[in-house]
Amino acid sequence: MIEITNLNYNYPDGRPALEGINLCINPGEKVALVGANGAGKSTLLLHLNGVLQGTGRVCVNGLEVNKKNLAKIRSLVGMVFQNPDDQLFSLTIGEDVAFGPTYQGLDAQTVADKVKTALEDVHLAGFEDRHPFHLSGGEKKRASIATVLSMSPDYLVLDEPTAGLDPKSRRELIALLKNLPQTLIIATHDMQMALELSDRVILLHHGKLAADGSSREILSNDSLLQQNDLA
Numbered sequence: 694m695i696e697i698t699n700l701n702y703n704y705p706d707g708r709p710a711l712e713g714i715n716l717c718i719n720p721g722e723k724v725a726l727v728g729a730n731g732a733g734k735s736t737l738l739l740h741l742n743g744v745l746q747g748t749g750r751v752c753v754n755g756l757e758v759n760k761k762n763l764a765k766i767r768s769l770v771g772m773v774f775q776n777p778d779d780q781l782f783s784l785t786i787g788e789d790v791a792f793g794p795t796y797q798g799l800d801a802q803t804v805a806d807k808v809k810t811a812l813e814d815v816h817l818a819g820f821e822d823r824h825p826f827h828l829s830g831g832e833k834k835r836a837s838i839a840t841v842l843s844m845s846p847d848y849l850v851l852d853e854p855t856a857g858l859d860p861k862s863r864r865e866l867i868a869l870l871k872n873l874p875q876t877l878i879i880a881t882h883d884m885q886m887a888l889e890l891s892d893r894v895i896l897l898h899h900g901k902l903a904a905d906g907s908s909r910e911i912l913s914n915d916s917l918l919q920q921n922d923l924a
């Protein structure tokens with residue numbers, strides 16, 4: 694379970710980005726996080742694996758997200774950043790996808806198997822030796838997702854996973870995510886995906902929780918969406 698209690702975060706320039714967030718996400722849930730540009734979605738996700746730390750508490754499986762628990766937290770929570778250039782840092786895609794399972798201490802053969810499966814899952818089989826900078830935007834996005842799938846984390850946190858994907862890749866990604874057993878938390882502007890993939894939507898507005906409930910109800914509530922700059 695992920696438990697967020699009274700989370701507040703100001704960026705170093707003093708800009709408040711999250712205010713009084715209280716949330717619980719249960720194992721197995723597939724949750725969509727929506728909100729206008731600048732609402733705080735990425736900022737909130739970055740607290741789930743300790744890239745950012747605000748005031749209040751974030752706990753994953755009872756473990757508080759803090760510097761001391763960072764290694765454990767990062768093997769429980771796989772994060773796909775909004776920008777693939779924040780994710781891919783090795784000389785080859787194979788090394789990037791191997792990084793997580795290697796860090797988890799798995800043996801070389803298991804790591805190699807996980808890399809192969811993760812690249813196949815995002816339809817990038819055979820991309821092991823390619824340089825990350827030499828991929829298209831959508832290929833980078835899919836490679837970023839593979840770097841997290843290879844770790845088999847309990848929680849998959851994805852920031853705009855379908856942004857920049859062509860219609861076929863988008864459909865394949867949604868099908869893949871739908872069938873994953875893991876808990877998913879997905880920040881997105883892709884409302885169709887949110888409806889298809891998740892029963893629950895969390896709506897942020899100006900750093901605050903504006904709504905939390907059934908996807909169908911929230912995403913069909915035009916006045917709520919308008920009030921929150923989403924329609």
Ligand SMILES: Nc1ncnc2c1ncn2[C@@H]1O[C@H](COP(=O)(O)OP(=O)(O)OP(=O)(O)O)[C@@H](O)[C@H]1O
Nearest residue numbers: 704706708710728729730731732733734735736737
């Ligand atoms: N590094 C930073 N320094 C200062 N302010 C920041 C920084 N990153 C984000 N912000 C501000 O924090 C607020 C929340 O930004 P965040 O990136 O979390 O929004 P978002 O909901 O993910 O938006 P988008 O849909 O555009 O991805 C915005 O007002 C943004 O300008």
Ligand SMILES: [Mg+2]
Nearest residue numbers: 734735775852
């Ligand atoms: Mg964002």
